[in-house]
Amino acid sequence: MPKIAIVTDSTAYLSEEDKQTYTIHTVPLSISFGQETYRETVDIQTDAFYERMREEEELPTSSQPALGEFISLYESLAETHDSIISIHLSGQISGTYQSAKSAGEMIEQATVYAVDSKITTYAQGQLVIQAAMMAEQGCSVDEILTTLERMIDRTNALFVVDDLTNLIKGGRISKFAGSMATFLKIKPVLTFEAGEIVPKEKIRTKKKAIAHIKRDFDEAVKQVDYPLQATIVHARADEEATELLTELQATYPEIDFHMSYFGPVIGVHVGEGAIGITWTIDPNRE
Numbered sequence: 001m002p003k004i005a006i007v008t009d010s011t012a013y014l015s016e017e018d019k020q021t022y023t024i025h026t027v028p029l030s031i032s033f034g035q036e037t038y039r040e041t042v043d044i045q046t047d048a049f050y051e052r053m054r055e056e057e058e059l060p061t062s063s064q065p066a067l068g069e070f071i072s073l074y075e076s077l078a079e080t081h082d083s084i085i086s087i088h089l090s091g092q093i094s095g096t097y098q099s100a101k102s103a104g105e106m107i108e109q110a111t112v113y114a115v116d117s118k119i120t121t122y123a124q125g126q127l128v129i130q131a132a133m134m135a136e137q138g139c140s141v142d143e144i145l146t147t148l149e150r151m152i153d154r155t156n157a158l159f160v161v162d163d164l165t166n167l168i169k170g171g172r173i174s175k176f177a178g179s180m181a182t183f184l185k186i187k188p189v190l191t192f193e194a195g196e197i198v199p200k201e202k203i204r205t206k207k208k209a210i211a212h213i214k215r216d217f218d219e220a221v222k223q224v225d226y227p228l229q230a231t232i233v234h235a236r237a238d239e240e241a242t243e244l245l246t247e248l249q250a251t252y253p254e255i256d257f258h259m260s261y262f263g264p265v266i267g268v269h270v271g272e273g274a275i276g277i278t279w280t281i282d283p284n285r286e
Contacts, residue, residue, distance in 0.1 A: 004135040005077040007086040012125035022132035027065045040264040049264035062265045064096040070103035078109035089120035090195035118195035122231045122260035123278035159276020160209040230279035235262040
């Protein structure tokens with residue numbers, strides 16, 4: 001039986017338990033504060049990152065793994081596997097997927113299938129876990145890729161940014177517009193479209209923005225005829241995230257809910273306090 005290895009990057013924000021249970025291999029992205037560079041989840045953990053970001057005047061930058069990191073990992077896996085499925089954050093927000101694809105084309109001992117998740121955080125992680133579970137069950141590459149495609153097509157996300165500081169520092173909005181929006185307590189609701197982060201609504205308060213997300217999620221649930229799995233994702237907004245999770249679990253007991261977080265690479269853009277929800281089909285309960 002052909003052996004299939006599963007690879008992802010650090011922005012899937014999988015737990016160590018997940019990675020060990022399902023034998024998932026991870027290539028980390030990096031964060032730089034000036035001349036200091038850290039591999040997320042390896043050299044710097046999430047809480048330490050947000051603490052450091054509070055202290056910095058300049059917005060940190062993120063960078064994708066070097067091509068050589070992918071080649072090295074793929075060559076190592078090719079010694080014991082026939083195929084490698086490598087699932088990465090949206091190609092619209094990072095070059096990681098393209099690097100994985102390019103590296104895969106340089107490997108001769110095994111066939112590498114690079115997959116653009118068109119999303120990030122634990123929504124990406126759920127794709128990775130699904131692929132690993134199917135590989136463990138003896139499914140073929142085609143079966144796994146077909147399931148991943150179905151999940152990606154049915155993946156949605158809504159999240160609210162608590163503080164516009166990062167958007168201002170990153171030059172995404174002018175300082176004047178940003179300061180006015182902050183003064184007015186504008187909380188942008190963002191979503192993913194074709195793998196790209198785009199603004200959906202501008203809400204006056206975070207409480208109203210979260211209520212808006214819940215209404216949109218409710219409408220989405222009513223429109224599907226398949227089982228769902230969903231994840232509350234947050235950037236050190238533990239109390240709000242727990243409250244939202246508890247409420248949604250009570251309202252939708254048929255949905256498999258999870259809790260996850262915005263790690264350093266994604267946290268650069270969304271900032272501390274961000275909170276949202278992602279959801280997709282649960283192929284294991286069809």
